[in-house]
Amino acid sequence: MKKLGLLPKILIALILGIAIGAVAPEAVVKVFATFSGLFGNLLGFVIPLIIIGFIAPGIGELGKGAGRLLGLTAGLAYLSTIAAGLLAFFVGSSLFPHILDVGSLAKEFANPEEALLPPYFTVDMPPVMGVMTALLLAFTIGLGSAVIKGDTLQKVMVDLREIVEKLISSVIIPLLPIHIMSLFANLTYGGQVQMILSVFAKVFVIIIALHLVYLLVQYLVAGQMIRKNPLGMIKNMLPAYFTAIGTQSSASTIPVTLRQTKKNGVSEKIADFVVPLCATIHLSGSTITLVCCSMAVMMLHDMSTSFGMIFPFILMLGVTMVAAPGVPGGAVMAAIGLLESMLGFGPTLTSLMIALYIAQDSFGTACNVTGDGALAAITDRLSKSDAA
Template identity: 60%
Template sequence: MKRIPLLVRIVLAIALGIIIGQFAPEILIEIAATFTGLFGNFLSFVIPLIILGFIAPGIASMGKGAGKMLGLTTGLAYASTVLAGTAAFLFAKNLYPSFLQGQRGGSFANPEESLVEAPFSVEMTPIMGVMAALILSFLLGVGMTAVQGDSLLHVMNEFRSIIQKVIENIIIPLLPFHIFGIFANMTYAGQVGTILSVFAKVFLMIIALHLLYLVVIYGIAGSMHGRNPFSLLKKMTPAYFTALGTQSSAATIPVTLKQVKKMGVRERVADFAVPLLANVHLAGSTITITSCAMAVMYMLGQATTFADVFPFILMVGITMIAAPGVPGGAVMAAIGLLESMLGFDSTMVSLIIALYLAQDSFGTATNVTGDGAITAIADKLMRKRKQEDIPVSGQNVG
């Protein structure tokens, strides 16, 4: 199994999930749902440990540059998210009048309600939340830098080695089975085909915007490093397809980290930036939510202006930070903003939930793949005139 490339295993898992989900008996789907539920709970438990294990020693090992790296990476992520949402608004504003001509809204149920539930589950409560893990990582990392001691750093480095073993020997080998279960359940429930048949045009436009965004962001990264952007983008395809199945940026951290290092990003920068970006960089989700919100408002005859939507884009980029670990969590986190800033009522909320969840995995995949470009850009900006003696995995990007 290890000899088969991860990308091939993921594609096979998706294809088999769709095929088997069409004729499998409910008992088989329940078994698949049980596994995905257990594995999902395990991922939720491990994710804060991954963040703590990578970010804290990453900050400490970067020394005085940690604060600058944190500010730079976060700033790049937020700018990317806001610009992506703005582009989505402009495209939707100009294309929907022709794309959605004659379309009218209706009542749609939450598609998650049609999924087969696991007959049992085992609660695996994380020892801390994602935000708590981020804050603790920053405190420990900056603290280790300030006291300039090696004892705690040695412990954190050993802890990171343990987490790496968990990733390599448990998470990555089981990911394809997790993805198979998710797609088999979605296919058995019939939610994918039904929702896509209603929102096909909007769906295709969103996917096109995702791809356009990735081409632009990797074009920037490639030009900064003097590399072919499509070559860099190709290295991130395993992370893209993993996120496509897991629907979680945080759950895809192990694969993202592996592929970013293959791009040649310095190991210290990758270990610090990738877990951070999985929680703060949501360009794909912002494209999706903005496009979905515009579609719902257009179908219900509600006029929109840039002045109405731009403050929403600014806020949604911050609000969704708590959502990457939960499939579909971004739209749930944004519901309060949709109601308070865009005036969505219960009918409009149900519409956007249905439209968003139909392609949630593609938005997440765009977030994850974009993380690679943001990390490469940050790596280039952080390089000093004199190169540091830092070991990297693979060929240097720059």
């Protein structure tokens, strides 16, 4: 099992969870419910640490980078992420009401937690601070350390990031398949899982289609700016796309993305700077997935998905994606705080989001890294204009 990637483990966990929930007695399912409850409480404790540990040093490091080129790249990455989120919102608002049974879960259960068997016991694990407090503190520390150019606090934050990364990679991610298996055993026992899986099969098709459409838009813009055939540029980037599907990691795909970006005519200096940076801060594919999945979950539970609610979430998501740890599923881990504080997700909806996100994580990562090549080309053209 150690040799399997996260996605195969998640798929195996889903199948096992459904099988257990279909045949196991209530007493057995409650054992899994107990584990799921404990893991959910641990996740709640870790969320503020994830926010501070990733956002604060990330902003601090960006503020000390290579001046204008850094600002240009970060600005383009943020705008691209926001545009991806808006595309997902408008398409989701148009299509989801026609393919989803809106409010179907809310008709049966006023609270999502009512649908699940209760655990045998719980252990309270209160977080050290609230999500919004953690966000504000992270922004204050990150921006402050960048402004005063102080190294001491920045080094502390970098150490904290390494601790949180170790916690995520060594504890949270390995236990995640068991948590998802437990959740789906409980959902199956409660009779909800068939409807949830049938709904999200349709949503996944729309998400992957949006990834491809957004990549085409990015390369149409890039191709127009550098006077190259956008379809030819996309063809050059296909090795990076398929490598990302296999690795589920933007960081692991950097060497391939770099090589293919240079084949598209981007200068070596710009490619060497932009591609590794965008692997961390440009997550347009992940944003499309997060927005679509969260809207679908909210519609099933008859929650508001108005522009006034989703747009601030997209704006904050653009910033939070900078903090996404470089592990499979890292983007959804970084976004959990926003899902809870801005969209009102409880433990059950959060766990469902994690499962749904990771099930297609490789396609989101592939969209992210392939789009990095387009941003590198745009940055190259704009930087030459500034120099002229």
